[in-house]
Amino acid sequence: MKSAMTIVNYDPRLVQSKNPYPKGPNDWKRFFSFNTDAKVIGIQYIVTALFFLLIGGLLAMLIRGELITPPSDLFDPTVYNGLYTMHGTIMLFLFLFPILSGLTNLLVPPMIGAPDMAFPKLNALAFWLVPVFSIILLLSFFVPGGPASSGWWSYPPISIQNPLGKMINGEMLWIIAISLSGISSIIGAVNFVTTIIRMRAPGMGFFKMPIFIWTVLAAQLLQLLGLPALTGGAIMLFFDLTFGTSFFRIEGGGDPVLFQHFFWFYSHPAVYVMVLPVFGIFSELFPVYSRKPLFGYKFVAVASFGITILSLVVWVHHMFYTGTPMWMRNLFMFTTMLIAVPTGVKVFAWIATLWGGNIRLTTPMLFCLGGLFNFIFGGITGVMLATVPVDIHVGNTYFVVAHFHYIIFNTIAFGIFAGIYHWFPKFTGKMFYEGLGKVHFALTFIGATLNWLPLHWAGLLGMPRRVASYDPEFAIWNVLASIGAFILGVASIPFILNMVSSWVRGKSAPPNPWKAIGLEWLLPSPPPHENFEEDIPTVLNEPYCYGLDKPFVEDEQFYVEKSLKKH
């Protein structure tokens, strides 16, 4: 009776619709084609993004090589500026956004019991834009004058100075790449939101969705609301640079500060677009590896939307010292501080989930715990930066660089690694090597801490960010940071080794190696094309009922047996 009532929110046309990809060949070539299978697209995204992680990481090591000594001695300062600009751009737009789209593509359909994404062709289009804009961005290294070198903020007037006066220049290619990336993300967001709202399994009401789905929904709605501002701003910048309009040029009566509003209206929420799915990963993994229900599921779920709404009204905290009037500084300080509340709810809920659990320190759990540890630290420095007087001193210094790397690498990338390890057996059908995974974790944690912890002190003492040379009193912090960066470079070796060798010749994975509760774990590893095919499960209870004797789906045994059969 219960299931018959809850079936209402499921769209039965989905099961009846014809398979949109009747002949997806199950070989390696599908990864290089315009494939519309979300699982193929997910892996395409992840592998592409990891490739760019290596390139961005290489640039990072070049930057740290320059900064290991005070004078500017490794590169000409113009080259340094291009390298750090490209490092930031590649890491954000070519690594983090694509890799999260990849994980989302892999996880959303199986987790909600859908056969695929709502718009498979759009999905493939969104992915194939990534190599297009990546190549445009990388080509900018080879145009006369070098790549964009005004930082990933690309503030005018510095970004539209165009020293060589050529029509085709690094900055122009940069803007084109960023706009295409924006378009790709908007297409992706439309797809994810539609899929989550329309294609959930029968019985899966909003408060029975896994937290990862909640966070993806919150993050992708944020993309839809925020990205048009950045993409619009980028197009105006393109016109100013190429056709001499004056949206931001003072020569024609424009205002350079206007761009900062367009930029931060999206680019601050962008951090939440990246961190929310990672919060989702934390919320998925802590219950599995401590074998307990997620503490306060509903609070954690709703907190994601608290973050979404608040993050749209905090952008001016990046502009506390641009001449922003007092009332505006105070207002945006209050809104920024409020974000600590829903975020705190999540952190406390995770710790309460761990409390009294049966903790298993597998590689994904280690990355989660490391990520949470770093996030608590980065969150506290974030609150410090939100207070105007402190921000006026440490804003635009290495304190900010250290803070946002604590969020963007030490939290987000840690969460991504946790997610990759956790779901690796599910989507490749192979187990990874625990030993190599633990080596990867240890090197990453040590390297990341050594890299970014000392830089807080450099910033507090007044070392501005983006400098190619600095006064000798900052040397000690920078030497430590550079050593950390090189350790991080080494950390990529066990990771690549693990991924490649396990996928090629690892032990084959059972359907549910972690004994986890969730729709994706009721599927074979790797799942078939259309996930559950004709037998979509009916969801009965909220997820994470470890030890509660509440079945997640109707007739669970049927799915467990089906998943064990070779397909």
Next chain:
Amino acid sequence: MNTKIRRIKKSGFSKTFIIIFAVILNIILSLLMGYWSYSWLPIQASEAAHYVDNLFAFETTIGTFIFLGCTGTMAWILVFNRAPKYDESNGEPLEGNLKLEIIWTLVPLLLVLGISTYSTSVNYKLENLGSKIKYDYGAEVPFVEEKKVFDYGPIDVISRQWNWEFVYPNGIHSSELHLPVDKKSNFRLITEDVIHSFYVPAFRLKQDIIPGSVITYSLTPTKEGVFRLRDAMFSGAYFSENQTNVIVESEEIFYKWIKETVKKELQNGLNPAGSLYQKRLKNGNRGWATVKPAPDPKVNDAGIKSRPHDS
């Protein structure tokens, strides 16, 4: 699934004792950290520094308490709640606790509102920023009447790619910023090209300088010495060289400097980017594109490039 609850049963007394001990230890460590945090910052050389450092120390104390509270709990869990090998049984199936969840929503809410209110009061005490007036491109920089009270000024702070120039009310041009101690000095911040930022770490003050606008700004140095003024907003190729010194002197020495400098002829001032750019041209102009550095400023006091600084 059978639920196995495996927890070392402690007596209520020892549990309370452990918690009280941990909280006291945490408070002591947090207070110590807040005390140490003053030493992480440069010397306090302006009126603002004292307020900023107090706020920072306050936040460090609270932050340390929360950080150690959370990570200490995590460490406790990792030591005492580890599953033995091959044990795949479940932990205590706690689904939540409404009272606890409301507490950890309300307490942080009150805490951040408290910190924000404290910071707002600091903002009103500092009030360095005056008005920001836009002017047309190419037009003369307008004279802005500063409504706030100040003792000396206005000094024009002119920023360029990549040098600084200071013009005093009596018409002196200088490459270094000389200021009288304990006097509120007033500035007009002007840029001739891109966005720069007027940042003196020892003063704890930073203000962006926006093209097409003139911004008035006031501050009171409280310590004599030589402090670095750094451009803090990325401004292109030789951004990191765009630094100069702030020299805070007693009123007597300051006015003596004014009197002597007025007599000096105009000469080429500090312009580290200029010489670096000449070197680059000599080496075949390798590297990526850059705009040409502004020519050497013509100043009465050329300053000393490698003057030792206090902070």
